[in-house]
Amino acid sequence: MPGKLVLATVMTALAASLFVAGALAGGSATSATKGGTLRYNHSLSDYEYIDPQKCYDTGCSELLWPTMYNLMQYPEKAGPLGKRVYPEAATGLPVVSKDGKTYVFTLRAGHKASNGKTVTGQWFVHAFERLLSPKMGDAASARFGGVSVLASVQGAQAFYDGKTQKISGISTKGNKLTIKLTQPFPSLVSALAMNWFTATDPSTPYSEQDVNTVVGAGPYYISSREVGRTVVLDRNKNYKGSRPANPDRIVVTVGGDQNQSILQVKAGQADLEPIVPSAAAGALADEFGVNKSRFFVKPTSVTSYWALNSLPGQPLANAKIRQAINWAIDRPAQVRVSGKFGGRRTTQILPPAMPGFQQANNIYAYSGANVAKAKAVAGDVSNVPTLRIVHSNSSANINRGQIMRFNLEAMGLKAKTEPIPSAQLFTRAGDKKNGNYDVLAIGWQADYPDPSNFVNVLLDGRNIPDQGSSNNAALFNSPKFNKLMDAAAKLSGDARFAAYGKLDVQIMKEAAPWAPYINANNRILTSARISNLIYNEANTDIALNALVIK
Amino acid sequence: MSTVQEGSLPEAGSPAAFQAEDAVKARGYWEQVWLRLKRDRLALAGGGFIVLLFFVAFAGAPIAAMLLGHGPNDQFYTAVDPDTYLPVGPMTRVQTPDGGTTLFILGADSTIGRDLFLRLLYGARTSLEVAVFATLFSVGTGVLLGSLAGYFRGGIDTVVSRLSEIFMAFPALLFIIAISATAGEQLNGVTFGGFLAPGVFTLVLVFSLFGWYYPARIVRGQVLSLREKEFVEAARMTGASDWRIVRSHLLPHLVGPVIVYSTLIVASLVIGEAGLSFLGLGIQEPTSSWGNILAQAPQYYLTVPSLMIWPGLAILFATLAFNLLGDGLRDAFDPRKTG
Numbered sequence: 109m110p111g112k113l114v115l116a117t118v119m120t121a122l123a124a125s126l127f128v129a130g131a132l133a134g135g136s137a138t139s140a141t142k143g144g145t146l147r148y149n150h151s152l153s154d155y156e157y158i159d160p161q162k163c164y165d166t167g168c169s170e171l172l173w174p175t176m177y178n179l180m181q182y183p184e185k186a187g188p189l190g191k192r193v194y195p196e197a198a199t200g201l202p203v204v205s206k207d208g209k210t211y212v213f214t215l216r217a218g219h220k221a222s223n224g225k226t227v228t229g230q231w232f233v234h235a236f237e238r239l240l241s242p243k244m245g246d247a248a249s250a251r252f253g254g255v256s257v258l259a260s261v262q263g264a265q266a267f268y269d270g271k272t273q274k275i276s277g278i279s280t281k282g283n284k285l286t287i288k289l290t291q292p293f294p295s296l297v298s299a300l301a302m303n304w305f306t307a308t309d310p311s312t313p314y315s316e317q318d319v320n321t322v323v324g325a326g327p328y329y330i331s332s333r334e335v336g337r338t339v340v341l342d343r344n345k346n347y348k349g350s351r352p353a354n355p356d357r358i359v360v361t362v363g364g365d366q367n368q369s370i371l372q373v374k375a376g377q378a379d380l381e382p383i384v385p386s387a388a389a390g391a392l393a394d395e396f397g398v399n400k401s402r403f404f405v406k407p408t409s410v411t412s413y414w415a416l417n418s419l420p421g422q423p424l425a426n427a428k429i430r431q432a433i434n435w436a437i438d439r440p441a442q443v444r445v446s447g448k449f450g451g452r453r454t455t456q457i458l459p460p461a462m463p464g465f466q467q468a469n470n471i472y473a474y475s476g477a478n479v480a481k482a483k484a485v486a487g488d489v490s491n492v493p494t495l496r497i498v499h500s501n502s503s504a505n506i507n508r509g510q511i512m513r514f515n516l517e518a519m520g521l522k523a524k525t526e527p528i529p530s531a532q533l534f535t536r537a538g539d540k541k542n543g544n545y546d547v548l549a550i551g552w553q554a555d556y557p558d559p560s561n562f563v564n565v566l567l568d569g570r571n572i573p574d575q576g577s578s579n580n581a582a583l584f585n586s587p588k589f590n591k592l593m594d595a596a597a598k599l600s601g602d603a604r605f606a607a608y609g610k611l612d613v614q615i616m617k618e619a620a621p622w623a624p625y626i627n628a629n630n631r632i633l634t635s636a637r638i639s640n641l642i643y644n645e646a647n648t649d650i651a652l653n654a655l656v657i658k
Numbered sequence: 659m660s661t662v663q664e665g666s667l668p669e670a671g672s673p674a675a676f677q678a679e680d681a682v683k684a685r686g687y688w689e690q691v692w693l694r695l696k697r698d699r700l701a702l703a704g705g706g707f708i709v710l711l712f713f714v715a716f717a718g719a720p721i722a723a724m725l726l727g728h729g730p731n732d733q734f735y736t737a738v739d740p741d742t743y744l745p746v747g748p749m750t751r752v753q754t755p756d757g758g759t760t761l762f763i764l765g766a767d768s769t770i771g772r773d774l775f776l777r778l779l780y781g782a783r784t785s786l787e788v789a790v791f792a793t794l795f796s797v798g799t800g801v802l803l804g805s806l807a808g809y810f811r812g813g814i815d816t817v818v819s820r821l822s823e824i825f826m827a828f829p830a831l832l833f834i835i836a837i838s839a840t841a842g843e844q845l846n847g848v849t850f851g852g853f854l855a856p857g858v859f860t861l862v863l864v865f866s867l868f869g870w871y872y873p874a875r876i877v878r879g880q881v882l883s884l885r886e887k888e889f890v891e892a893a894r895m896t897g898a899s900d901w902r903i904v905r906s907h908l909l910p911h912l913v914g915p916v917i918v919y920s921t922l923i924v925a926s927l928v929i930g931e932a933g934l935s936f937l938g939l940g941i942q943e944p945t946s947s948w949g950n951i952l953a954q955a956p957q958y959y960l961t962v963p964s965l966m967i968w969p970g971l972a973i974l975f976a977t978l979a980f981n982l983l984g985d986g987l988r989d990a991f992d993p994r995k996t997g
Contacts, residue, residue: 367956367957367959367960370960371960385957386743386769386957387744387957387958387960387961387962388960388961389743390741390742390743390744390961391742391960391961438735440735441733441735441738441769441770441771444735444738444743444769445769445770447743447744447769448741448742448743450743501938503768503953503954503956503957506938506943507768507769507770507954509943510733510770510943510944511733511770513944514731514733525942525943526843527938527942527943528839
């Protein structure tokens with residue numbers, strides 16, 4: 109007995125010491141992953157907007173992601189796992205009515221934002237209201253067709269037009285939030301993960317101006333901003349959720365030179381440059397390898413394309429000429445402009461990262477005989493007037509414009525280029541009356557991973573307004589394809605994705621309203637002290653809150 | 659041969675005086691200018707470089723294109739390194755679509771794969787066209803208006819002076835941006851049947867519009883002074899018309915300062931053209947200019963710095979040459995400079 113007692117005592121002591129050692133080791137591991145200040149360079153220019161309801165580009169959405177607390181959210185995970193939307197502010201997936209028009213979310217109780225207030229259903233209602241309110245000036249919804257995304261919400265249009273004070277289709281009672289739609293919108297759950305729909309303090313005023321601080325119900329909040337210089341994110345001490353919150357603080361320096369930023373990151377004076385300049389990519393890959401330690405190449409859900417003005421009466425109204433242009437353009441050259449690891453060549457509308465994408469290798473495959481093929485498809489083009497190629501005045505797009513012009517002239521067309529500022533490009537794109545272009549360089553990144561966000565948003569001819577710009581830069585309006593888009597939009601699950609995948613290829617083969625050329629990559633450089641870079645392919649953002657400072 | 663010693667000047671009319679007049683060779687104004695200029699080696703070097711530059715730009719560029727077998731706007735995708743996606747370096751033989759090869763002496767200009775050497779030569783042509791024509795128009799206008807204002811004074815002087823002040827106060831860069839955004843495309847198309855490169859007319863117009871007032875003010879000041887001189891008074895007494903006085907008696911006195919000013923302004927216009935083209939407001943692609951070649955370079959300044967160096971050197975040497983010549987001419991036209 110005493111021997112057993114001694115043995116038991118020794119074993120107990122050993123187990124206890126191991127437990128303590130394990131606990132201590134665990135503790136030290138935790139402290140090693142948390143803390144420090146992340147120095148993030150957002151080069152070239154300042155954010156256009158950091159207001160969640162105004163932000164509509166990848167730069168600001170990446171900045172806002174750590175502050176966001178949405179009904180549905182994408183996890184800070186890479187690869188396919190990152191594309192699975194999960195309920196964040198909701199306790200589970202919504203209860204959807206049989207007709208697919210009513211969504212009821214149950215909200216988590218007691219979640220507090222950075223300002224100490226408890227998040228309620230009204231926070232989400234306010235996000236919708238700010239997004240659609242005419243008092244917000246050129247809010248993202250107004251500028252980029254957000255209303256069309258939300259058109260299926262009951263009362264959205266009336267509220268947007270200023271006819272009502274409330275959006276009739278959104279209501280909250282207790283811990284329930286109800287969204288009523290005028291028609292089924294199968295991708296609503298994915299769409300709700302956008303920054304537009306993040307929980308927004310109801311006391312946040314409507315304003316045409318941008319904000320300098322953002323109350324965060326996510327792991328971080330924006331504590332300060334000096335326009336043109338810095339944005340600072342601090343950890344939300346009230347956050348009790350499961351999302352990572354590793355750095356104590358994230359300091360974003362905006363508006364620097366990209367090349368200088370690369371030198372800073374290499375020297376450890378900054379931690380992250382998310383947009384490596386195209387000319388530097390090759391050397392960085394040689395130095396650090398790709399996706400190994402410090403230089404990362406990640407796919408985006410962007411398709412860059414030449415929109416071919418398909419409006420009846422225009423020089424490219426004839427689908428044959430549009431197809432010929434697709435044969436004529438030297439896509440490898442267009443891709444090379446983006447530099448090493450700039451992206452993958454494409455002839456399709458949907459990017460590979462998009463659910464439903466079907467690789468079709470034989471559409472406008474590039475070979476040495478493309479000009480001859482283009483001439484054969486187009487026939488006599490001597491009567492086609494000089495084509496107006498419009499593109500932004502960035503160095504890369506000027507080069508792409510020159511390549512396009514060279515290619516068009518090689519197939520017998522006459523062409524001239526017009527570089528314009530990006531802001532002008534967006535106001536001219538998809539404008540029936542004042543667009544004044546035949547070929548326009550533009551690109552699209554999906555708001556959420558659903559193919560309708562590409563095909564219907566960009567090519568449904570019924571979305572082209574009589575006046576003003578639109579997302580349909582090709583001014584493509586085909587009753588046949590409009591019907592097919594309607595049919596695909598009504599489907600859900602795999603059938604939906606299959607229909608869109610097929611439609612993508614069919615549109616490009618038969619109508620060719622675009623000449624797509626690249627699905628761009630993100631090229632990212634980190635300093636030596638950074639680890640745990642998680643790149644989410646659904647929103648194509650780096651999870652800044654997950655980065656670990658060694 | 660006799661000489662005249664300082665401090666022992668012969669009396670006028672004496673035999674010694676006649677001997678002295680024989681010894682001092684009479685030199686004309688232009689001869690004296692040339693003699694003074696000849697002594698300034700830097701100015702001569704500048705002048706020589708300018709002559710060479712004109713030859714290279716207007717005769718050398720087409721000859722080089724013919725010898726190399728491709729033009730400045732031809733795109734060779736084989737002129738982009740397939741491993742690095744960067745433009746190929748100097749003295750690279752690039753494959754042509756027909757299976758042959760062609761030499762890129764200074765390498766490619768960008769990922770488009772155009773010949774940097776040829777684009778520099780053709781760019782020199784564009785830059786010189788802009789600089790020279792803009793100088794001619796701005797200085798011509800300035801001399802005309804300045805002469806009229808200085809000679810006639812009164813109302814004409816007031817109008818010209820106020821006009822020049824208005825133009826001086828006008829935000830030229832904003833005007834250029836506005837012109838570029840609105841009428842740029844139409845103006846760029848004015849080439850006088852291919853005599854000028856596309857875009858040259860726009861820049862000449864803009865530079866002339868905002869370049870006339872300085873020469874006008876210089877000339878006005880000179881004419882205001884000259885018109886009170888005895889020789890003008892004498893001309894007026896003999897019944898010479900105003901036009902004749904200005905043309906035959908005043909303008910010859912203005913040639914010196916005008917030439918000096920013109921030489922210096924050409925240098926600043928070379929830089930002006932490069933600056934505007936660099937900003938995307940001047941010469942548009944695919945027409946080559948030193949400014950738009952330089953505009954491609956910043957993205958490669960860490961990887962292919964030579965893309966910045968070649969057009970930079972071209973601009974540097976051209977402006978330096980014009981400035982050296984201008985400085986030399988200024989000294990040469992100044993009779994107080996005895997060298």
